[in-house]
């Protein structure tokens with residue numbers, strides 16, 4: 001029964017980012033889902049991991065300076081006009 005988990009928990013941990021970002025192929029995605037169905041340990045890990053990920057994504061956004069758009073706007077505009085010329 002253990003061997004029918006298809007791959008080990010550790011290799012699943014390495015794939016979680018791609019799983020959560022939806023960057024996996026269908027077959028890979030199904031393998032992960034299948035493992036999660038059979039492995040309560042990984043279900044708990046996935047839940048905790050996605051919570052931490054959400055938190056750190058929010059923090060990254062909050063760390064942007066309030067004048068980020070003002071600073072970046074002209075730079076992006078110049079870059080675009082250089083690309084066009």
Ligand SMILES: [Zn+2]
Pocket residue numbers: 008009012035039041042
């Ligand atoms: Zn597992």
